[in-house]
Amino acid sequence: xxxxxxxxxxxxxxxxxxxxxxxxxxxxxxxxxxxxxxxxxxxxxxxxxxxxxxxxxxxxxxxxxxxxxxxxxxxxxxxxxxxxxxxxxxxxxxxxxxxxxxxxxxxxxxxxxxxxxxxxxxxxxxxxxxxxxxxxxxxxxxxxxxxxxxxxxxxxxxxxxxxxxxxxxxxxxxxxxxxxxxxxxxxxxxxxxxxxxxxxxxxxxxxxxxxxxxxxxxxxxxxxxxxxxxxxxxxxxxxxxxxxxxxxxxxxxxxxxxxxxxxxxxxxxxxxxxxxxxxxxxx
Amino acid sequence: xxxxxxxxxxxxxxxxxxxxxxxxxxxxxxxxxxxxxxxxxxxxxxxxxxxxxxxxxxxxxxxxxxxxxxxxxxxxxxxxxxxxxxxxxxxxxxxxxxxxxxxxxxxxxxxxxxxxxxxxxxxxxxxxxxxxxxxxxxxxxxxxxxxxxxxxxxxxxxxxxxxxxxxxxxxxxxxxxxxxxxxxxxxxxxxxxxxxxxxxxxxxxxxxxxxxxxxxxxxxxxxxxxxxxxxxxxxxxxxxxxxxxxxxxxxxxxxxxxxxxxxxxxxxxxxxxxxxxxxxxxxxxxxxxxxxxxxxxxxxxxxxxxxxxxxxxxxxxxxxxxxxxxxxxxxxxxxxxxxxxxxxxxxxxxxxxxxxxxxxxxxxxxxxxxxxxxxxxxxxxxxxxxxxxxxxxxxxxxxxxxxxxxxxxxxxxxxxxxxxxxxxxxxxx
Numbered sequence: 001x002x003x004x005x006x007x008x009x010x011x012x013x014x015x016x017x018x019x020x021x022x023x024x025x026x027x028x029x030x031x032x033x034x035x036x037x038x039x040x041x042x043x044x045x046x047x048x049x050x051x052x053x054x055x056x057x058x059x060x061x062x063x064x065x066x067x068x069x070x071x072x073x074x075x076x077x078x079x080x081x082x083x084x085x086x087x088x089x090x091x092x093x094x095x096x097x098x099x100x101x102x103x104x105x106x107x108x109x110x111x112x113x114x115x116x117x118x119x120x121x122x123x124x125x126x127x128x129x130x131x132x133x134x135x136x137x138x139x140x141x142x143x144x145x146x147x148x149x150x151x152x153x154x155x156x157x158x159x160x161x162x163x164x165x166x167x168x169x170x171x172x173x174x175x176x177x178x179x180x181x182x183x184x185x186x187x188x189x190x191x192x193x194x195x196x197x198x199x200x201x202x203x204x205x206x207x208x209x210x211x212x213x214x215x216x217x218x219x220x221x222x223x224x225x226x227x228x229x230x231x232x233x234x235x236x237x238x239x240x241x242x243x244x245x246x247x248x249x250x251x252x253x254x255x256x257x258x259x260x261x262x263x264x265x266x267x268x269x270x271x272x273x274x275x276x277x278x279x280x281x282x283x
Numbered sequence: 284x285x286x287x288x289x290x291x292x293x294x295x296x297x298x299x300x301x302x303x304x305x306x307x308x309x310x311x312x313x314x315x316x317x318x319x320x321x322x323x324x325x326x327x328x329x330x331x332x333x334x335x336x337x338x339x340x341x342x343x344x345x346x347x348x349x350x351x352x353x354x355x356x357x358x359x360x361x362x363x364x365x366x367x368x369x370x371x372x373x374x375x376x377x378x379x380x381x382x383x384x385x386x387x388x389x390x391x392x393x394x395x396x397x398x399x400x401x402x403x404x405x406x407x408x409x410x411x412x413x414x415x416x417x418x419x420x421x422x423x424x425x426x427x428x429x430x431x432x433x434x435x436x437x438x439x440x441x442x443x444x445x446x447x448x449x450x451x452x453x454x455x456x457x458x459x460x461x462x463x464x465x466x467x468x469x470x471x472x473x474x475x476x477x478x479x480x481x482x483x484x485x486x487x488x489x490x491x492x493x494x495x496x497x498x499x500x501x502x503x504x505x506x507x508x509x510x511x512x513x514x515x516x517x518x519x520x521x522x523x524x525x526x527x528x529x530x531x532x533x534x535x536x537x538x539x540x541x542x543x544x545x546x547x548x549x550x551x552x553x554x555x556x557x558x559x560x561x562x563x564x565x566x567x568x569x570x571x572x573x574x575x576x577x578x579x580x581x582x583x584x585x586x587x588x589x590x591x592x593x594x595x596x597x598x599x600x601x602x603x604x605x606x607x608x609x610x611x612x613x614x615x616x617x618x619x620x621x622x623x624x625x626x627x628x629x630x631x632x633x634x635x636x637x638x639x640x641x642x643x644x645x646x647x648x649x650x651x652x653x654x655x656x657x658x659x660x661x662x663x664x665x666x667x668x669x670x671x672x673x674x675x676x677x678x679x680x681x682x683x684x685x686x687x688x689x690x691x692x693x694x695x696x697x698x699x700x701x702x703x704x705x706x707x708x709x710x711x712x
Contacts, residue, residue, distance in 0.1 A: 011620065018516070019516075021512055022512050022513050022516045025509050025512060026513060026528065026531045028509070028588065028591075029532060029534075029535050029592075030531050030535070032547060032588060033534065033543065035546065035549070035556060036546045036549050036550075046554065047548075048554055048555060048559045049556065049559070096334040097334060099331070100330060100333070100334035103326075103327045103329070103330025103331035103332075104327075104330075106326075106327040106330075108323040108326075108327045109324070109327040109328065109331065110324060110328065118339070118343065119334060119335065119338065121343065122338065122342055124645070124694070124697050125690060125693065126650075126651075126666060126693055127649065128651045128666040128670055128686070129349070129669070132349055132682060132686060133347075133349035134342070134345050136345060136348060136352075137341070137344070137348060138345075152341055153341070155337075156337065156338055159334055159337075159338065163334070219652055220651055220652065223670075224673070233539075234541045237539075237542075238652075238656070241545060241656055242656070250545070253541075253545050256539045256542050257542060260534065260539065261534065263537055264530070264533050264536075264537045267537075268533070
């Protein structure tokens with residue numbers, strides 16, 4: 001969208017003003033995330049740029065907060081917990097969610113609207129309410145303050161994302177492919193694994209990634225349901241922010257930003273691949 | 284089945300028997316198709332069943348169970364059944380007669396022995412604030428009370444001299460109660476047992492509901508104001524450039540909530556980046572540092588940043604589908620750029636605006652973490668108070684009542700959202 005040649009001076013001014021405005025909004029979106037990455041290398045325990053940092057004096061930078069992080073037992077435990085909970089709950093959510101999406105996208109499925117509503121309810125209900133409800137229930141069955149308890153709760157929260165992404169992949173699914181496969185003599189299982197699965201796999205994986213990030217970033221349920229033994233990264237950051245705010249948090253945050261860039265790239269690549277496979281977009 | 288009538292050979296597929304289409308094995312085609320259909324329905328249901336069962340047990344049932352707490356009222360009815368029976372004969376004026384005190388003495392002694400008196404005391408304390416003291420003190424000495432019990436009770440605690448206390452026991456002697464909901468809307472019972480508004484200075488929840496809604500509405504409007512221009516820009520750029528700009532929206536979207544909240548603390552706090560920058564530039568003095576965080580401003584800024592992607596994504600996906608020819612046509616017919624934009628372009632973006640706005644609003648009225656971390660006093664929302672009653676004051680009935688009100692608001696909004704865009708068209712990333 002370049003300025004058309006017939007544009008008057010007013011339109012030209014507006015065109016550039018609009019670009020500047022948009023630039024500022026993009027800056028608002030991205031700057032807060034990037035601005036704290038350099039601060040995690042601060043040699044001082046402050047949350048602001050020192051004179052040394054601004055003049056790129058190497059003395060102003062250090063890795064002490066990263067050292068702090070990797071030598072801290074509680075941070076290491078929380079990273080381990082986050083990974084265990086994240087991976088286990090993602091596996092459960094992906095398995096159950098994919099099955100359900102396969103059922104939901106069949107035209108014979110009864111009460112589709114109601115069932116869909118129930119299945120995505122964990123995404124709609126405010127987390128504080130889910131957390132309170134689960135707290136009472138999981139306490140009564142003895143799962144509060146245990147790792148399986150947190151895993152099961154997170155799995156429930158992650159399933160709507162899998163259901164939605166896989167259902168979306170199946171919307172563009174060409175059912176004549178399965179019929180062709182069946183007519184060529186393949187059984188139901190073989191058709192599923194050889195034909196359907198490869199085509200919906202991008203949806204399954206990106207749904208799984210959504211479920212993983214949901215668990216990995218989840219804190220409200222953890223606050224209610226997890227004990228000291230099950231502290232996760234967000235839980236550690238929460239107490240870090242509330243109690244003793246130290247730049248170690250910034251080191252963790254910077255690593256998480258790098259991690260989210262990785263996840264974002266993966267999801268984007270998968271999305272494009274899926275769209276190309278289904279012939280929905282040239283990109 | 285038609286097999287038994289012996290009138291067909293059974294060797295050819297799809298022929299007529301008695302004017303009916305039958306399949307190879309002689310079943311009428313209609314029945315056979317129906318059975319096949321039923322089998323497919325069953326398979327579809329079987330695929331959904333594991334997740335549905337899982338969610339019903341581990342998610343929907345627990346929430347229902349919690350909601351039940353907002354009306355559940357077992358404490359008085361289970362600990363003081365005889366007292367309640369004796370109170371039936373009391374007219375509500377003056378103090379009750381001896382039979383009530385006799386039953387009370389007996390049941391308080393039992394409750395004290397099996398340690399249920401604490402729950403009763405806590406429950407009645409929600410209704411009248413001296414109840415805990417009265418019950419706990421009386422239950423310690425009730426073993427030594429002698430008939431007539433009335434005098435011993437009246438001596439034990441001043442609350443036993445107050446007819447209102449017996450009215451409360453009688454009122455709460457019902458297995459279901461509305462008192463948590465009344466409290467959640469700043470109501471209370473007056474002397475005559477009528478529901479009235481709390482004193483001006485004790486009202487909390489209505490203000491908090493209003494503030495939560497107002498803040499959510501404000502955040503929704505700001506995200507719309509910020510989201511509209513960038514979605515518009517991305518929709519009008521070539522795909523390659525738009526995808527590049529999309530990273531600016533998606534990176535915050537994928538970044539941990541706590542990371543984003545932390546970065547706003549780093550930026551906005553008194554010794555933070557923005558204050559230091561403003562001082563270095565000479566806009567403010569060292570003593571004039573701006574308080575931009577731990578108040579409502581901080582909450583709104585941080586939440587706007589966190590929720591902006593949820594506005595941009597639906598807006599952009601709608602704008603991408605709007606053909607530019609309409610606006611060009613309007614201009615060629617003599618509309619000014621503003622008229623063409625306002626009268627032709629904007630109405631076409633309404634589905635996106637609606638979807639984004641409802642989505643942002645739904646997420647923000649239930650928000651807990653960011654207000655808790657950067658909200659200070661003035662930036663608290665209803666979720667924070669629910670958490671407070673869950674974890675600190677342990678008034679679970681009130682927490683459940685506040686939670687039900689919040690949940691119902693969200694469900695209504697979600698229903699609206701569903702009507703606007705359809706649940707399965709929720710876009711992720």
